[in-house]
Amino acid sequence: MKVLIAIDSFKGSISSIDGSKAISLGIKDVDPDTEIVTLPLADGGEGTVEALVQATEGQFVKREVIGPLHEKVDAVYGILGDKKTAVIEVAAACGLPLVPSNKRNPFVTTTYGVGELICDAIEKGCRDFVIGLGGSATNDAGVGMLQALGFKFLNQYNEEIGWGGKELQNIHKIDVADIHPELQACTFKVACDVNNPLYGPTGAAYIFGPQKGATAEMIKELDQGLEKFAQIVLDELGMDIHNIAGAGAAGGLGAAFAGFLHANLQSGIQLILDIIAMEEKMQGVDFVITGEGRLDGQTSMGKAPLGVAQLAHKHHIPVIALAGGISEETSTLNKLGITSYFSIMNAPMSLEEAMDSKVTFDNLRLTTKQLFRLIRAVR
Numbered sequence: 001m002k003v004l005i006a007i008d009s010f011k012g013s014i015s016s017i018d019g020s021k022a023i024s025l026g027i028k029d030v031d032p033d034t035e036i037v038t039l040p041l042a043d044g045g046e047g048t049v050e051a052l053v054q055a056t057e058g059q060f061v062k063r064e065v066i067g068p069l070h071e072k073v074d075a076v077y078g079i080l081g082d083k084k085t086a087v088i089e090v091a092a093a094c095g096l097p098l099v100p101s102n103k104r105n106p107f108v109t110t111t112y113g114v115g116e117l118i119c120d121a122i123e124k125g126c127r128d129f130v131i132g133l134g135g136s137a138t139n140d141a142g143v144g145m146l147q148a149l150g151f152k153f154l155n156q157y158n159e160e161i162g163w164g165g166k167e168l169q170n171i172h173k174i175d176v177a178d179i180h181p182e183l184q185a186c187t188f189k190v191a192c193d194v195n196n197p198l199y200g201p202t203g204a205a206y207i208f209g210p211q212k213g214a215t216a217e218m219i220k221e222l223d224q225g226l227e228k229f230a231q232i233v234l235d236e237l238g239m240d241i242h243n244i245a246g247a248g249a250a251g252g253l254g255a256a257f258a259g260f261l262h263a264n265l266q267s268g269i270q271l272i273l274d275i276i277a278m279e280e281k282m283q284g285v286d287f288v289i290t291g292e293g294r295l296d297g298q299t300s301m302g303k304a305p306l307g308v309a310q311l312a313h314k315h316h317i318p319v320i321a322l323a324g325g326i327s328e329e330t331s332t333l334n335k336l337g338i339t340s341y342f343s344i345m346n347a348p349m350s351l352e353e354a355m356d357s358k359v360t361f362d363n364l365r366l367t368t369k370q371l372f373r374l375i376r377a378v379r
Contacts, residue, residue: 044191044268115148142256
């Protein structure tokens with residue numbers, strides 16, 4: 001028997017790599033001869049670097065960069081097994097977890113460190129980039145990142161502006177004379193699962209600003225800054241960055257990547273599945289096991305387990321999904337490629353206990369073991 005394990009992380013509990021180990025042990029407890037293929041997953045958010053480095057036998061790179069509060073932070077990105085593709089989670093350089101809750105202020109937070117990671121990867125020979133958007137503490141439209149890449153944003157006195165979302169309203173001119181010479185040779189694929197425009201009622205500031213510490217007054221000013229920036233870009237460079245689907249992602253980083261770096265914004269899970277050649281690795285597989293921390297209505301909106309299930313369904317491979325929590329809406333997944341789904345919870349317990357990594361590991365192993373006892377009995 002051949003089994004493919006492709007699970008996302010159980011967020012806040014266990015990584016996709018450790019969860020896959022638990023499932024593998026559960027299968028081996030029943031049938032040590034089973035051939036197991038493990039492909040840890042992510043959907044473009046947290047865990048993307050780890051999953052892709054693992055799947056392609058790549059390497060991790062640690063680099064000190066300017067963090068969201070203008071102080072040095074250590075950020076990690078990955079170089080894939082082909083040695084020419086870098087995978088970067090923007091949150092590693094400008095994420096909310098890097099900013100204490102009492103210091104969250106998108107007026108000042110910057111994406112500069114993201115640009116520094118890109119420069120570092122270019123210096124190491126990378127020309128292809130996979131970018132995971134999401135979890136940023138910023139609302140600077142990616143201007144900080146672009147500054148690190150050599151773009152200059154000048155105020156009315158022809159001086160370079162500072163860092164942070166508040167500076168957007170000071171931009172009067174864009175100077176592209178000194179951008180990184182290798183940027184034109186680079187390609188960017190961006191995992192982006194939101195369609196928000198850059199500004200307006202459904203834009204970056206109004207939708208995502210509050211979680212980044214913005215007050216109602218700040219949101220209004222940030223939105224005006226985003227609108228002014230978009231107009232300057234249109235006037236100076238002839239690019240409409242406002243109406244790009246996903247422009248408002250990560251505080252406007254979506255607009256910077258799509259407009260200035262000509263990136264392709266696409267579904268996170270589809271991008272990841274393509275990179276790790278998931279469909280190719282399904283050849284000859286008898287069962288696929290997928291899962292995440294909670295299976296619910298959001299899963300059917302394009303999260304990792306659904307992407308895996310749809311590929312497996314195409315090849316008529318049964319799919320088992322495991323999760324810590326399951327909602328009433330999960331039954332819709334049976335029509336979308338998931339053959340059957342199971343909660344790994346086997347006793348009443350508090351949420352804190354359930355999310356303990358050792359408890360999750362043991363529950364994944366036990367549930368898998370019991371499922372494969374049944375599978376072996378009927379095969």
